[in-house]
Amino acid sequence: MIAALIIKELRQHWLVMLLLGFLLGVGFLLLLLVVLLTEEGSLLEALRLFLQTFVVLALLVLCHRLVVQEYQGKTQLFLEALPLARWRMVATKFLLGLVLIAAIVSVAFGLLLLAGQRGEVLTGRFVQIVAARVYAYLLCVYAFFFVMGLLGRYRVALYVVGILSVAFLETTLKVELARFGPFALLNEQFAYERNVFPVTALFVTLGLAAMLIATAFGLSLVREGSVATMLAERMSHREKVFVSLLVLGFLVACSVHDEKTEKDPFEMPGSVAKEQSGITVKVTSVGKSGANADQRLAEVVWTELDALRQYLQLSELPPVFIVLRGDLDGDRYERGELDGAEGVLVRANFTSTDWNQQDFLAWLVREVLVVASDERLLWEPRRWVLDGFALFWANRATLQTADGAPRTLVLRAAYGAQLGLKREDLDTWLAYRQRVGDEIASAVAWSGLVWVARTCGEAQCQQFLRAVLRTDIPSDVRGWWYDRRHPWPLLLQQTCDVAPEDFTRLWLAYVAHWQRETADELSGVPRLDGALHFEALSPMTYKAVYSLTADPVPPNGRFQVLHGVLAGLDVELPRSQVACEDLDFTDGPHGELPGTFTWSTRLYWTYAVRSEVLGCDVVSGWRCQEVRP
Amino acid sequence: MNAIPVLRTHDLSLSYGRLRAVDRLSISVDQGEIYGFLGRNGAGKTSTIRMLMGIVRPDAGRIEMLDYQGKRIGVQQKRRVGYVSQEQHFYPWMTARVLGKFVAGFYPAWDHAEFGRLLSVLDVPPDRRVSHLSGGMRVKLGLALALAHHPALLILDEPTSGLDPVGRREFLEIVQRQARRHQRTTFFSSHLVDEVERVADRVGILHRGQLRYEGSVEAIQESVRKVVYDDESAEVMEAIVVTESGAPVDDFRPPSPSAETSGFSRRRVLELAATHGFEYLRDGFGEERAVILRAAASQWQAAPFPRAMVQRLSLEDIFIALASEVSDDL
Numbered sequence: 001m002i003a004a005l006i007i008k009e010l011r012q013h014w015l016v017m018l019l020l021g022f023l024l025g026v027g028f029l030l031l032l033l034v035v036l037l038t039e040e041g042s043l044l045e046a047l048r049l050f051l052q053t054f055v056v057l058a059l060l061v062l063c064h065r066l067v068v069q070e071y072q073g074k075t076q077l078f079l080e081a082l083p084l085a086r087w088r089m090v091a092t093k094f095l096l097g098l099v100l101i102a103a104i105v106s107v108a109f110g111l112l113l114l115a116g117q118r119g120e121v122l123t124g125r126f127v128q129i130v131a132a133r134v135y136a137y138l139l140c141v142y143a144f145f146f147v148m149g150l151l152g153r154y155r156v157a158l159y160v161v162g163i164l165s166v167a168f169l170e171t172t173l174k175v176e177l178a179r180f181g182p183f184a185l186l187n188e189q190f191a192y193e194r195n196v197f198p199v200t201a202l203f204v205t206l207g208l209a210a211m212l213i214a215t216a217f218g219l220s221l222v223r224e225g226s227v228a229t230m231l232a233e234r235m236s237h238r239e240k241v242f243v244s245l246l247v248l249g250f251l252v253a254c255s256v257h258d259e260k261t262e263k264d265p266f267e268m269p270g271s272v273a274k275e276q277s278g279i280t281v282k283v284t285s286v287g288k289s290g291a292n293a294d295q296r297l298a299e300v301v302w303t304e305l306d307a308l309r310q311y312l313q314l315s316e317l318p319p320v321f322i323v324l325r326g327d328l329d330g331d332r333y334e335r336g337e338l339d340g341a342e343g344v345l346v347r348a349n350f351t352s353t354d355w356n357q358q359d360f361l362a363w364l365v366r367e368v369l370v371v372a373s374d375e376r377l378l379w380e381p382r383r384w385v386l387d388g389f390a391l392f393w394a395n396r397a398t399l400q401t402a403d404g405a406p407r408t409l410v411l412r413a414a415y416g417a418q419l420g421l422k423r424e425d426l427d428t429w430l431a432y433r434q435r436v437g438d439e440i441a442s443a444v445a446w447s448g449l450v451w452v453a454r455t456c457g458e459a460q461c462q463q464f465l466r467a468v469l470r471t472d473i474p475s476d477v478r479g480w481w482y483d484r485r486h487p488w489p490l491l492l493q494q495t496c497d498v499a500p501e502d503f504t505r506l507w508l509a510y511v512a513h514w515q516r517e518t519a520d521e522l523s524g525v526p527r528l529d530g531a532l533h534f535e536a537l538s539p540m541t542y543k544a545v546y547s548l549t550a551d552p553v554p555p556n557g558r559f560q561v562l563h564g565v566l567a568g569l570d571v572e573l574p575r576s577q578v579a580c581e582d583l584d585f586t587d588g589p590h591g592e593l594p595g596t597f598t599w600s601t602r603l604y605w606t607y608a609v610r611s612e613v614l615g616c617d618v619v620s621g622w623r624c625q626e627v628r629p
Numbered sequence: 630m631n632a633i634p635v636l637r638t639h640d641l642s643l644s645y646g647r648l649r650a651v652d653r654l655s656i657s658v659d660q661g662e663i664y665g666f667l668g669r670n671g672a673g674k675t676s677t678i679r680m681l682m683g684i685v686r687p688d689a690g691r692i693e694m695l696d697y698q699g700k701r702i703g704v705q706q707k708r709r710v711g712y713v714s715q716e717q718h719f720y721p722w723m724t725a726r727v728l729g730k731f732v733a734g735f736y737p738a739w740d741h742a743e744f745g746r747l748l749s750v751l752d753v754p755p756d757r758r759v760s761h762l763s764g765g766m767r768v769k770l771g772l773a774l775a776l777a778h779h780p781a782l783l784i785l786d787e788p789t790s791g792l793d794p795v796g797r798r799e800f801l802e803i804v805q806r807q808a809r810r811h812q813r814t815t816f817f818s819s820h821l822v823d824e825v826e827r828v829a830d831r832v833g834i835l836h837r838g839q840l841r842y843e844g845s846v847e848a849i850q851e852s853v854r855k856v857v858y859d860d861e862s863a864e865v866m867e868a869i870v871v872t873e874s875g876a877p878v879d880d881f882r883p884p885s886p887s888a889e890t891s892g893f894s895r896r897r898v899l900e901l902a903a904t905h906g907f908e909y910l911r912d913g914f915g916e917e918r919a920v921i922l923r924a925a926a927s928q929w930q931a932a933p934f935p936r937a938m939v940q941r942l943s944l945e946d947i948f949i950a951l952a953s954e955v956s957d958d959l
Binding site: 001003004005007008011012073074075076077078080081082083084085224 | 682684685686704705707708712714716717718719720721722727731732733734735736
């Protein structure tokens with residue numbers, strides 16, 4: 001009877017099971033390779049990663065096949081009519097899936113033990129501890145997915161809520177889930193703890209597993225199995241709307257809670273502070289520049305922020321903490337992480353001889369606005385306004401004069417427009433920034449705001465900036481909705497009475513005037529073009545070979561390759577994670593970059609040449625390229 | 630020879646929340662007979678069968694099936710029962726042959742040769758996937774699966790509801806042949822009266838979870854009849870009698886086309902029926918001047934109505950009379 005059921009399951013799911021086995025095998029070998037390459041302390045690290053990633057995905061698929069498919073297809077009703085107790089049917093499914101996944105994990109575990117015998121001390125107790133961790137974890141996670149399978153049509157919504165809850169607990173409530181039950185079993189000590197059983201974590205995990213198993217059997221047996229049958233029915237349209245609203249509500253509740261959670265003030269011992277009217281600026285140089293210099297900087301920054309708040313009519317601004325960092329160039333500033341506290345932590349070398357206060361304030365204002373808006377202003381549709389505003393604000397005094405725009409910015413904007421600027425570039429601003437470089441793009445955006453201020457009037461421009469750079473809109477789905485309802489072209493039309501198509505046309509005409517005026521100067525700015533390709537040194541290691549043309553070649557004959565490795569998602573790479581190779585044209589247009597690159601990583605790179613005319617780097621355009629031949 | 634009951638229920642009840650699906654149901658099915666379990670949609674037939682198959686547990690009552698007595702049918706009893714459900718929830722990826730092999734694992738008495746023979750007789754292609762079989766084919770496959778282990782009792786839950794008339798007729802003939810040839814007790818639920826009338830030895834009529842009748846088709850036709858009356862002439866007669874003497878006139882002969890029914894108004898028929906212990910079921914169908922009454926066959930022999938007023942009914946009419954709402958007129 002049970003044999004017939006097992007044979008049926010195997011016949012029904014053999015292909016998926018085979019595929020899962022294969023993919024798990026491949027996944028395991030990949031992780032093993034990663035562990036070997038990164039030279040982790042123990043090969044069992046691969047097992048930990050395997051259990052955390054591929055096994056979880058496999059359990060999701062397996063339980064879907066064993067449970068969801070049976071109940072959604074209503075074939076369990078056919079089984080119920082056979083001489084077979086319902087609990088046996090559920091138990092057979094449960095045990096079959098568990099045995100299958102345990103067998104695969106056991107093979108992986110066994111292989112690692114065999115491989116580890118050469119380089120690791122594998123005592124009996126150590127193996128027992130690891131085995132207890134592995135199988136308790138496996139039982140718990142498997143039981144979880146089995147229960148989710150029985151929850152039928154609500155399981156997807158529950159997965160979403162579950163993931164959100166975990167994120168909420170970890171980030172907002174600071175609950176360390178890694179120290180709880182099954183998560184704790186796979187903590188960093190997994191491959192290294194040789195003597196002590198994680199008794200508490202084991203008990204919690206096994207207790208949780210027992211509860212989940214009881215829930216699974218309860219769901220499938222209670223009221224003659226009608227609960228699981230009912231849950232397996234497809235959602236009605238009304239129910240879909242209701243569940244979507246619930247999930248959305250949960251999301252909003254989490255973000256509202258997150259907003260209302262007051263973070264501790266950041267402690268900066270030995271700093272001088274300027275705190276007034278709700279604006280806080282603290283500066284510390286740890287005694288290197290003296291309290292007077294710190295106080296002066298604090299005063300200047302405070303005044304600037306106060307003016308900014310009034311100009312943009314902002315209700316509050318985050319506190320600013322400035323720390324001296326002597327090893328930085330005077331024109332380089334860094335943002336620090338404030339873990340669990342609120343504010344903008346900045347590292348800068350404000351004692352350097354090439355320190356430019358105006359440049360720093362332009363940078364700081366932008367960062368303050370980013371933090372105040374909880375990064376919403378970094379969202380692409382209105383990003384160009386933010387980039388332009390930093391320069392616009394720092395050079396606002398020049399608007400008063402007839403043609404007093406700073407020459408450097410005029411040149412940069414003219415150069416950026418020369419490289420090509422279209423209406424669509426404003427909506428895909430990040431792509432434009434990648435193409436022309438950050439400084440040039442910011443100057444182009446600045447020129448747009450200058451045109452608005454000079455053509456429509458400063459008051460109208462101020463209204464436009466107030467509307468676009470609001471920081472009181474949450475950076476969640478409400479912010480997304482707000483931005484959709486209030487796109488910048490609409491705000492421009494409302495505040496300055498300029499149609500979007502007229503704006504781009506007139507603005508470009510305005511910049512074209514600058515282009516003509518600066519044509520001679522710009523002719524000396526190099527245009528770069530080049531490529532990068534990779535050559536294998538070993539199956540996993542590659543060298544990068546560059547080829548570059550510059551017209552004209554920069555007078556000093558130097559150029560740079562800026563590069564960084566992109567993570568899984570295409571997020572902006574912080575400047576601190578960008579490496580710089582300084583090279584010489586005299587070595588020829590082709591050559592090898594120093595260092596090596598790992599196969600399959602994604603390299604984000606550009607060539608850059610310093611232009612004295614523009615006062616900044618010009619780039620060949622940032623590109624993302626996978627390391628492979 | 631005394632009839633041996635194969636299946637009996639005693640006050641079987643089942644509720645879904647507030648809804649009483651089956652209410653103190655007591656039926657008896659004898660060995661070798663075909664029992665037609667009639668009821669409207671939602672009358673409680675499937676709920677009863679799900680209790681008989683041990684799929685759901687009754688709230689109250691007792692089941693006697695084969696050599697078992699108790700509240701819930703177990704695996705041992707189910708192995709001796711063949712069951713064809715209302716909807717066929719087979720695994721769509723299986724062929725009939727694979728399905729047979731799978732189901733064989735649950736029945737020690739499974740007869741592979743018989744299953745193959747049944748597939749052939751029923752014209753079910755053994756190597757075609759279930760998902761590619763028509764509704765009729767699936768029902769036939771269900772029947773083959775239900776019969777291949779030589780069950781002592783065959784339970785069919787409205788198996789023909791999705792079949793066309795030809796398929797239905799074929800299916801019923803197979804069931805009837807199987808039952809007669811192997812003396813197989815068959816419990817057969819349906820809301821289609823004509824098919825039950827055609828094959829059933831005895832019927833049980835279920836309405837709102839309660840058993841309204843149990844017995845042979847002939848017996849029920851003996852017991853439930855229609856009495857036709859004539860209101861027009863009766864009204865004239867009653868007016869004369871009341872005006873002249875205030876008492877009934879025995880030799881009064883109204884000048885109507887139907888001499889036998891004249892003088893019997895609906896009220897009079899109902900009064901007489903009540904006096905003589907007849908049960909009123911309902912009025913005649915449509916505009917018909919008649920009432921449908923139930924009584925024992927012997928009572929109808931001594932009925933207080935002229936013979937011409939009393940008419941026999943088809944099983945369908947009787948079913949409708951029993952399965953429709955009872956008036957409070959009586």
